[in-house]
Amino acid sequence: MEFSGGEITAKRSDPGGDLALQPAGTFARLTELVLIKAWFHGPSALGDLVSSPRCPSLLKLVSPFVTPLGWSISPSTRSLSFKWSCGILLNCSTPQLVSLELSDPYVPSSIQLGNMELLQRLATSFFLVYGPEGFPINHTILELLTRFRGIQDLTLNLAFPRVIGHDQYLMEDITIIPRISFLTLVVMNYGHAFGASLFHVLKKCTGLRSLSLHFEVILEVGS
Template sequence: MRGLQKLTVVTPALEHFTVLACFYRSRNRPVADISARQLKELRWGDLFDRSTVKLGRMKHLEFLCPDLFLVYGSSPNNPCLALLWCFKIIKELCLTVIYLPDINDEQYLLEGMKMLPAVTSLTLCVTTNGHAFGASLFHILKLCSGTKKLDLEFSRDNLEDQTACPPGCICDEQQNWKAEEL
């Protein structure tokens, strides 16, 4: 449903809901009104704006998976962060963290991630494209200090032979994390 203008969902018994690339082609802000009191799992892979996307009470929500987070890029991760800030506690959180192949002229974007919901289980899906990823993962783990279960999943591309990033790549500039503790 690409180019969707408005989404209204009123389903008291709905337990699993995914929104994927419905609003990206629209030039307007995403507009949605979602009322699903029994919702247990929300996957939101799309634009999100707290002023125009209304999520009803979801007291049974256990699993949240927002759109992907770029570690370096030109456009902040504000839609993903806005979705995360709607929730104080989530049992399971799945974050997809991606390094673009060429990041040298890009800004570090995870500094905007200052708070995450309290989680019991955290899944981090990582695509590194050969870049050093320790500082970024450490940053996220510091924000989820109450996590009891951690799953790290690396993109299949990361498991194959890759060319290491060139010397002096900005991904290796953040060294101070190595001396910190969680």
């Protein structure tokens, strides 16, 4: 199967049915691939699809709600976005990558990031502002941030619990933030004060030129 265009659209009308691609062939000019709520049979199924031999020109891959995942990304890929992808297993050695969005926790044993000297934009999963000491997801974000000395654009998500109670203040765990020019801060705070958290992040930023604040709308049941 040869594909000469730049876009593929595949729709499945039967929620319980399967949509399959032929096992051989190339998508020589495919530059962008979006997979939503896709299920792959076997850990290497998607890896075979987006590998360099089949998608040599792939520049952008977006995969929200995809499971299971296990593949190596084409070195030509410039943008990756993963959102709530269950069981992700990723080997990412993409020196041309400029944008990386990980809504899943960064776990080095399952998400192996190689050389990314050209990375300009990074978006992380949520950082819990108040919670138990050593909260695992917070640790994964801190480990991800330490991988980069400088990037142009960083998106951080700060999440407050609905009820703080006796939870510990965890922002002090953030001791290093890469050198950045643009910061997007997404706050989910249930009405709690967030000024101290904001200023803690700003104190860790060097060379910051622009700050963008976004607030997640939280709808209460019955409202």
